Amino acid sequence: MFEKEQQPHLQNLRSTELKFIHPQLENKFNELGLKSRAKKYYIKQLSDDSESDIGLTTGKTSPLFNIEAFPTPNAIDYFDGDTPNAWSNKEGDNALDRLLNAISEYLLYTLNDVEKLFQSALSEASALSQKERRRRLKAARSKPEKILVKSYTYKRNPDVVIEVLERAKGNCELCQKPAPFKRKRDLTSYLEVHHIKQLAQGGDDTVENAIALCPNCHREQHFG
Incomplete structure (x- = not known):
């Protein structure tokens, strides 16, 4: 969110810099317990050289510097040190664009x-x-x-689902009770196919790693 155009706090030859805040980013940092005193961001000329790069800078305490999802700085703000501490678009290295894209991705829950x-x-x-x-x-x-x-999901094998449901013959394979109802569309028994070792934990999408469960037993497997 743009806040204002201002004179730089270190004047030298620069006439102006753009100052803004990112409320959503700060909220995400706070929710994740990331401490940051650097809540202001600046788009500015990185030196007094008339052909200087334009880049984004922020305070050294910002999590922008140490979150793996964000690209590392590729430019130096010469008013604030001699190590890379700014993001700038250069020939062959569009770090500023990559940072802004990474922030947008990071803000998606x-x-x-x-x-x-x-x-x-x-x-x-x-x-x-x-x-x-x-x-x-x-x-x-x-x-x-x-x-x-x-959200990411897995492209599951439909043959596994059908084979497991046919094996169950309309009964939950955990509690052994009949499915709680029939589907309206085809009057088949409603059971849910559950992976014994979850796909997210490296489990296989195979008949051997799957079981047909009633909704109650399925929820119990996840939350019991």
């Missing part, structure tokens, strides 16, 4: 992030008194906020 934040909020809510919760409810918005999430 994963489903796991959303679940962790919700569990933390649940813990906070459970620690409140009923009076405090009801007071918060009166001030709460009735429509939930929407957030854009980044």
Whole structure:
């Protein structure tokens, strides 16, 4: 978010620099417990040379410098040291564009992030008194906020799913009870195919690593 155009705090020959803040980025840092006193970012000329690079700089305490997802600085702000501490687009190295793209990607929450934040909020809510919760409810918005999430999924083998469901013959392979209902579209028994060793943990998408479960048993496998 653009804040203002200002005279540089180190004048020399520069006439102006652009100062801005990134509220979403600071919120993400705070949620992840990343300490940062550097909340301002500057687009500016990196030296008094008339042909100097234009780059982005920020304070040395910013997590921008040490988060693996962000490119390392490729330019020097000569008013603030002699080691790379700025991001600039140069011939063959568009570090500034890569940094801005990385920030945009970083700000997308994963489903796991959303679940962790919700569990933390649940813990906070459970620690409140009923009076405090009801007071918060009166001030709460009735429509939930929407957030854009980044999600990856696996392209599963349909043959594995069908083979496992046919093996189950309409019964949960854990509790052995019949499926809780029939699908409207084809009247087949509703069971969910669960990977015993999850795909995200390196499990195989095979019949041997899969089991047909009723919804209750499936949720128990994930949350029990």
